[in-house]
Structures are given as structure tokens and as C-alpha cells.
Amino acid sequence: MAMDSILRVDMSDLSVRKEPLPAKWAKYAGRALTDAVVFDEVPPNADPLGPDNKLVVAPGLFGGTTAPNGGRISFGAKSPLTGGIKESNAGGQMSHALARAGIAALIVQGAPAVKGALYVLKLDESGNGSLMRADELAGLGNYDTAAALLAKAGDEKIVTITNGPAGEKLLKASGIAVSDVKGLPNRFAGRGGLGAVMGSKGLKAVVAPLGRGGLEHADKDAFNVAVKKFATALKAHPVSGQGLPTYGTNVLVNVINEAGGFPTRNFSDGRFDLVEGISGETMHEIGEARGADMGHGCHTGCVIRCSRYYNDVDGNYVTKGPEYESAWSLGANCGIGDMDAVAQLDRACSDLGLDTMEMGCALAVYMEAGKLEFGDSDGALAALKSIGSGTGDGPLLGSGTEAVGRAFGVSRIPVVKHQALAAYDPRPIQGIGVTYATSTQGADHTAGYSITANVLGVGGTVDPLKSEGQAALSQGLQIATAMLDSFGLCIFVAFPVLDIPEAFQAIYEMASAHTGVPWDTDMLMKLGRETLTMERLYNEGAGFTAADDRLPQFFLDEKLPPHDAVFTVSDAELDSVHDFVAATAADMGISVPKLA
């Protein structure tokens, strides 16, 4: 089996057609492929929730193979939150399932003729699919939806993509859930409101068999050698080999708090007085005491195994993680210093299908507006549940951070391109500020994770409190990340890749052996630049200008304790981040896509 088909699902006439992967897209997978489809087929001025938008789901190049940590899956569309191109990727098992069925991309287009009708797309092992009416799933949370689909599948081992009530309600803070190794819908393409795009298509879920075996390789022996080399590097690096497996992502709470860059109570402080209650160390101790699953891969083939579950006092599963970003957004950013409370908020977001980061920022702005007290976890949970019920301020909260801030006249609204920031304040950690400001995705830490050299001492050292070197750091990371996202590699492979030359070599050796095309360093970086170039041109067509590549003014004006830092990277430096786009576009022979 090779990943050489497109499955085109037209919700307007309920047709599901398998097409050969066009030659123009054959060199792409994952993020590059979702970008290429959106670039080629969705006019930049399309209504994100209208029939002209398309939801594209694409495994990375290494989907369905044994490439370590190669099972990420990309979801792309025009974002209803940012108004620009969006790629949000997730773990879970669907990358392997689609790849093993030979599907390079699932393209969901059109809109159902019957308003309110819901459908489930069911795939088989050959990559054929059919739509089934599923109105009975209306309003169900992700957990009940996945459970119903699993029950219906009986003994068949299936993987699910599900859309929660927030997506059904077309809310801009909605994300899409992918089932993990145990079938739980807890891995998310959370950012950018893609749940609303799925909801606008009337698609409640996708069900696919996990499938068996790996894909064919051009050179199986060479592939296996490169896989071993990559796995060895991942295990040898202290971060991917020890730190992440032992403590998970939430171990970062104390690190960033110590650095004075832990956004607290809506970005008003860089340290959280109640940090101990939500730290990774505390979460680890709670997990051990309650017998929680303390480390597993979110997809088959993960060797880092940073995923974990959170149990209640009776030892029952509550939610995954919570991951660092969620512990921060729903914890410190809301002034909540209790891990059990954070876990309940995380569970509510997961079940409703809400981006925990967008919601944590929306709730914090809501608190700053005086609608709730900072630290009121019961009030925060009730507010989240009002999104599901559609009552009170629920619809507003589910519309995201900026909508809430504007509705209540809050001046400190932490968004770029309408998307909420992540768990690092850009004033004392300026490299991540460059990424927030300039990313095609809106504020997105994963787009160019400058925390590496700014704080963690990985891939060199750049002083986080100064502007020097931040633009170059972010540019390099944004290009490399676009490549990793296209290969379906977990971003955490970046730690060994930045420090161990063999890890980087193993990536292009795996790609060469898998595809038969001789990849090298230049080609990897070219893929990253091409991916970003499609995104930048698309956003230009959607109306974005240099003025959109800026942080909110309060980051330049308000000093953040404890370092009393403000963001000092100049506009010219920010504008230099995408200095490669014009030349890359010329090489690719593309320009700003036409409006409809």
C-alpha cells in the first residue's frame, strides 16, 4: 500500500470519491499537503463556515510507517478564528489509519442540503468511504460520541475523529478530537476553530479501521537502519529520553515560572503565587498516588511517551495530561492553583470540543472584565458548561478570547491574528514573541518554539530578555517546524534534532528510503520554506498585511514583573522573518491566490 489517494467527500451531494493523488501535490504530505489543497481550492475570501471552505485531513509523510514519533496528522482549512490559512495537527491513531488505507488526504467540501443533518464518514481498509446519517449523535460530547462509535464497531479495532458540541454550534474556539491508543478522544487539533469548519459540513465523526502493517518503502532495509538511528537519538537526548517520558509536558510549569515568563491572571504577572498546585511535579505525585497511567505514546511508534492520564481521588480517569499549555491556560492564567480543578476544566473543554488555550485566555479576559473572580474554578466550569448548553454568555465565550475582550471593553486582550497566545509571556521571552507575532497561524508557540534556545538551552543560547538574535532564531525554527509538520513528526523530536547531528540526518535518510527520492538537508529546508510561502501568500490574499504581524500594544507598554520587561523586537526585525517568501514563491511559480 502507498499513500497515493485523495478521498473527496462532498457534503452537498453526499458523494465520496476516491481520486489518485494529483502529481502537483505528490511531493507533499501533512501540513504542506493541507496547505496546498487550501491554497489551490479555497478562495482566500471564502466564508470559513460556508460551502466553499474545505476541511483537509492529511497524515504526515511518515504516517503508517515505523518512523519514531511519525504519527502526527494535520487538519487544514481557512480558519474561522484567524480568517487565514490554518494547519492544526494532532497525535492519536488516525494518521496511521488513513495512511494504511492509502489516503494521502481527506477533503471534506460543500455543505449538507438538509440543515441540521449530521453524518458519520465510515472508511474501510481499502480507503473507500461512505456517509451515514447520524442525527442521533447531535449534541453529544466527544467522549459519548466516541463511545457510541466504538460500541457500534463491536470487535473491529477503529480510530475516530469526532466533533463536539462546540464545533456543531460553529463556535470559533472549537477543535477536533482524535482517538488515542486506547480509543479515547483526547488528542486534539485544537487551534483555530476547525471544529466549526467540521460542524459547518454536518460531519460529526470519521471512523476508520486502524489497519495492519506498515506502508511499502522504496528501500526497506535502509529505512529500518534510519529508523533505528532516529530512535537511538531520541532516546539518547536527555529531554526526549528522560525528561518528557518521566514528567510529561507539564514539568515546564516550574521552569517557565522560575524564568518569570509564566503568564498569570491574564498576562499581568510572570510568576504565579499558587504555582505549586498545578506544577508537573505535583501532577506527577498525584498521578502516582492515584494509580494513573503515567506515560504512554499518543500514537503507535512514539518512543518519547510523554502522554499521561489524570485520575480523580477514586482512581477513575478524568482527562489526559493535562498538558502544560492547558495547566497554564486553565490554571495560572485564570488564577486557579488546584490540579483537580484544572483537570475538570480540561475535561469539560475536551468533551465539548474546545481549544483549552483559547478558552483559558477567554476565561481570563472574562475574569478581568469582572464577570468572574480570578481563581473561581466553580464559576469557570459553569461558564464552560454554558457553552455546551448555549445559555448565558456561553456563545460569546465559545467565540474566543478576542470576542470576549471586545464585548466587555477589556484592553488587555492577548491575541495575534485573532488567536490567543500560549503559555509563555513574550516580554521576558522575546523569541517566542517573534513567533507569536509573525506566524501564519496566529499566536502559536509550536510554529517556532523559541523556548528552546531562550530558556531550555537546546540548540544554542539566545538571551530571552534581549531582542538580538530573536528574529533569526524564530525564522529558522518556523521553517524547520513546517518541515516536521509535513513529515508528521512530533515537535518534540526537535530537541534531539537541534543537538544531535545524527538525528537530523536520520530524518532525510528515512524520507529517502521511504520515498525513493533522495532527500537532503537543503530539500528539508526547502519543504519548510515552500510550506510557509503557501501560507503567507494565502494570508495575503485573505487581507493580512505587516500590521497583522505585531503583538498587542500592551506587550510593548506594560512592564511585566518580575523582570519589568517589555517586548523590544523592532517592526523591521519582525518583518525580516519572512524575507525568503518572495524568492521561494518565484521558484515555485506561485502568487497570491485569486479571490472568488
Added chain:
Amino acid sequence: MRIELALYASLQGYLPEGPPGSSGKRSRIVELPDTITVGELAARLKLPDQPRISFMDGRAVTDHVALHDGTRLAIFPPVAGG
């Protein structure tokens, strides 16, 4: 001199005896010689021979940096998240 020492994640077991600091069980107030560097303290604590992430009063420091009376030093093993 007297400093506040915080050790996190897999380093917590290396925390010496002493009155607790501002980070509860993760930190201690410790008495040290007047001239000692981060690296010398790490050796004295018998921390594992691996890369570390160290912050002195919120700023990243290398092993060569000398400690001062009243400072807070936090040391992490190589960890990351995101």
C-alpha cells in the same frame, strides 16, 4: 552566606536538609561558603553529571556563575514541554 535553593523534577531527592524556602518542599534555605559557583554547589550536592537548567533570581546562569548572599537558585534537570 545564605541562599534559597530549589531543586525540581528528578533532582528533588538531592535537596539538603534545612528550613523550607518559598517553594515549600521543593526548596530549602541553605548556608554556603562565601565564594561558591553554581557548578561547585552542584558538585557538592552530587547532582547527576548531565546538562542542567539553572536560574539565579529568574535569570539563566551557567555553572561558572558565582552565588551571592540572599539569592534564589533553582536547578532543573533537562526537561521541556510545550
